Amino acid sequence: MEATELRLNNLLIYGNEIVPVMGMENSNNNLIVKIDSDTAIDHRNLKPIALTAEWLKKLGFKEAYRSSSRIRFELSNYCRYDFDLDSNKILQGFLYFGNYIKCNYLHQLQNIYFTLTGEELKIEYELQHAQTTHS
Structure with a gap:
């Protein structure tokens, strides 16, 4: 980082x-x-926090789609994040107007969201022991 x-x-x-x-x-x-x-x-x-389905839910994203190759999460303002379940991870990241912006960590998603919307991501978390497992 x-x-x-x-x-x-x-x-x-x-x-x-x-x-x-x-x-x-x-x-x-x-x-x-x-x-x-x-x-x-x-x-x-400092170490980055890996983006997981659990973290996306804390950010207010809801699971919108699931297949054998992809899981999509969406916010109500049309923001999307896809997890690519294939090994190449080509279709993974923050989806913006049909383009994937690579971000694997929470701070990267926070920065992209702020840059695009001018607002902070609302995060529901407690300051406690960190979980860094991947989804």
């Missing part, structure tokens, strides 16, 4: 916990990320 991928409100894993990016500062060419009012850490100590 590159430092340039991060922005405020991204959710990431630190240790075994899910933490939000609350602030960022460049210090000696290292990005220091504030994760709570008392803690700031090097961005390289």
